[in-house]
Amino acid sequence: GWSIGPPQSISATPTRTFTVDSQSRWLTALQGSTIVQIDLADPSHSAVTLGEHSRSYDVVTSPDERWTVSTAWQQGTGIHVRDRTRPEFLLDLGAGDGTTAAAFSPNGFLLATSTWNASTIWQVDAWRPVRTMPRERDDDWVGALAFSPDSRLLAHSCSRQQIQLV
16 A cells, blocks of 8 residues: 655755656756756655756656757757766657757657747657647747557647647
């Protein structure tokens, strides 16, 4: 059965956003412009720095825990992809129009990102765009993203408080 203990602080540094992997083993957090990973199975909860991404806004981890993607709110700072198996690996997908969100599909084959101007679906591993959906109106911007559990449907929100299904 489940038991919930008292709250436990695992980081003294302010955290903007975080994600926990599907096995509840790793917590990946964005602390300022530093991306850290914390091993939740380790009682000391010491953080490992994965890298820096100035003006970061969001961080997500792929279902297989291999890829970490950070996005940045300010234009020109892009989408950064890191490979946990190769710490020196860093890929900048560009797309520097103020990236606001990112989400991996549950099967791990796709990554969706949203910017002020569009949502893009990327093929993971090849890191190439497979579909881009521009915003519908000039006064609109794209916000949150979520895949369906079977990875066949993507929902993305816009500033007009609408959700579009792709």
